[in-house]
Amino acid sequence: MAMDLRIEHLTCGYRRRAVIRDLTVAPLRQGRVVGLLGPNAAGKSTLLKGLAGLLPAQGRAMLGETDLIGLPPRQRAKLLGFMPQAIPDGVELTVFESLIASLQATGAVPGAQAAERAAAALSRIDILPLAMRKLSDLSGGQKQLVSFAQAVAGNPALLCLDEPTSALDPRHQLTVMARARQLAADGALVIVVLHDLALAARWADEILILKDGTLYAQGAPDVVITRQMLAEVYGVDGHAERNTAGHLTVHLNAAVL
Numbered sequence: 001m002a003m004d005l006r007i008e009h010l011t012c013g014y015r016r017r018a019v020i021r022d023l024t025v026a027p028l029r030q031g032r033v034v035g036l037l038g039p040n041a042a043g044k045s046t047l048l049k050g051l052a053g054l055l056p057a058q059g060r061a062m063l064g065e066t067d068l069i070g071l072p073p074r075q076r077a078k079l080l081g082f083m084p085q086a087i088p089d090g091v092e093l094t095v096f097e098s099l100i101a102s103l104q105a106t107g108a109v110p111g112a113q114a115a116e117r118a119a120a121a122l123s124r125i126d127i128l129p130l131a132m133r134k135l136s137d138l139s140g141g142q143k144q145l146v147s148f149a150q151a152v153a154g155n156p157a158l159l160c161l162d163e164p165t166s167a168l169d170p171r172h173q174l175t176v177m178a179r180a181r182q183l184a185a186d187g188a189l190v191i192v193v194l195h196d197l198a199l200a201a202r203w204a205d206e207i208l209i210l211k212d213g214t215l216y217a218q219g220a221p222d223v224v225i226t227r228q229m230l231a232e233v234y235g236v237d238g239h240a241e242r243n244t245a246g247h248l249t250v251h252l253n254a255a256v257l
């Protein structure tokens with residue numbers, strides 16, 4: 001069964017205000033990396049939190065035959081891995097313990113396999129040497145890598161990553177995006193919030209652009225990242241073009257429009 005995601009008439013937000021309002025997007029296909037873009041406060045994190053069950057939501061978010069909206073947390077966590085933008089401070093667990101805890105919370109992996117799965121998740125992003133360190137003692141980038149490992153360790157069908165590379169050096173940005181790509185190639189749908197347009201252009205199969213809680217555009221990077229979009233959505237002057245290697249690159253001029 002294909003585990004495509006169909007978001008239909010989704011509304012979610014906070015007590016006083018619906019930030020995402022009646023959002024419908026064309027089906028997001030299993031096996032793809034979808035870049036979720038948009039300016040600050042557009043509603044990107046709110047959308048991911050609504051899908052992850054961390055905010056109340058109405059409407060439908062069908063993953064295959066299952067509506068994520070209203071699904072009990074444990075069942076939802078089996079299907080969906082969420083990496084938050086901010087990593088909580090003051091957690092006294094070791095890196096390894098934190099991965100075991102997130103695997104146990106979902107019940108997606110039998111207890112006996114949890115340690116092996118946790119070690120594999122750390123090893124795939126080159127942070128196995130951090131396993132016995134306390135989370136609270138890590139650098140910002142190291143914490144972000146651990147948070148990524150927590151989200152992916154259970155091999156969920158849907159991965160929602162909120163700015164997973166914002167604290168990472170270039171090598172680790174590539175490590176994380178390459179791992180996200182590999183998970184998609186293995187059958188997951190990966191939705192990744194990015195502010196770095198160059199990373200989005202390079203790694204996403206498809207891009208969703210949110211503006212003021214509604215869908216501004218959806219499509220392939222070279223269709224969606226246009227001079228007009230950069231001006232209307234971000235208020236900047238720029239353009240995208242293919243380099244000699246055939247990769248889409250984004251050029252921003254210094255001027256704010």
Ligand SMILES: Nc1ncnc2c1ncn2[C@@H]1O[C@H](COP(=O)(O)OP(=O)(O)OP(=O)(O)O)[C@@H](O)[C@H]1O
Nearest residue numbers: 014015019038039040041042043044045046047085
């Ligand atoms: N806990 C909250 N209570 C009330 N409003 C909130 C809360 N968190 C966020 N908002 C509001 O919801 C709107 C969307 O915020 P959201 O964090 O989803 O944006 P975003 O697109 O992820 O932005 P950024 O790129 O800055 O991370 C903003 O206007 C924000 O002020």
